[in-house]
Amino acid sequence: MQRAEMPILAVLGPQTSLPRSTPSELAPALVERARRGDADAMRALVLHHQKPVHALLYRLLVPSGRGALVEDCTQETFLRVYRALPDFQPQGAAKLSTWILTIATRLALNELRRPSLVVAVDELAALPVSSPLHADSLVERRALGQAIRDALGQLPPDQRAVLVLRELHGLEYAEIAGILDLELGTLKSRLARARAAMRTALEHHHG
Template sequence: MYRFAFRLSGQQQDAEDLVQDVVVKLYPRLDELESVDQLRPWLNRVLYRHFIDQVRRKGRQSDRPLSEVVDSVSQSAYLDSFASEDAGPEEMVDISRIGPALDQVMATLAPDQRALIMLHDVDGWRQEDIAEVLDIPLGTVKSRLHRCRAALREKLQRELEPFSNTGRVKD
């Protein structure tokens, strides 16, 4: 539950508070939890709904990119852990550009879009499980995932290539 809450909120304290709120809310109803067939998706659905309620209560507020939450040393170490031993200088430059750009672009996505991308592409959840947790049809998950990826791709391309073809000097 904590990992899912952290993926939703993006901050350790908020994730801890979210999990604690859900556990406190469900503790008096332990006897009802025994009748739930698949506890993990059910708990994640409760956690997701509680998160959405909190977001709605707080109103729209800007999300912070990962670079503001995690210090640059930890972020660099995390990104470097994915580089192969044979990575050349060009690949290292690309990696150093993509990480911060991806963090910035992910911060611009709506919380439900970010949650969908994180659940499927980062955590590796099946689309059927996501549909059950978010309580939406499977086709909706597929279409939203496609639109989220397309928006993420477009924003990332704009972030990494700030100059359009019209702004370049022609030969």
């Protein structure tokens, strides 16, 4: 995969320290304790995964003007994790981190499929923007961040999810296909369309 195509997406935040990959997997013994209802183990699990879950939901919901739902959806994600964790199979095909991101992604997509809301332009303009690019000025970086958020907001939710999971969370194609219940060919086609739309939007931004 040509990852260099989309480094500009890093300006989406919100936490600039967030790695582009999912977190390391927790020790099996700790996961097993959490599955059995150990409160301390469950707390450790939430602390370990809350940053990528929050960032994923932020990146999926905010471009559609639904930033107010991020915190609620983060809490709902971990509530669902807590309820379903006893049935999670650590030796199964899905890693725990991918399983948790699956819950968060499907929750966000359900929200995005509800009747559309008007994007709050003032809210988007106020979002923090931090770019690794060497822009000439803070104004340019903010304009670039706004252009990216606007472009992401125009993507269909399923395309946005593919792009965010691949480019910002570093998931493999097979993992994303499982999360979104897609055939591999469909996933790659959707990702290509999303990348093309983003490139076009950014070309327009740069004039």
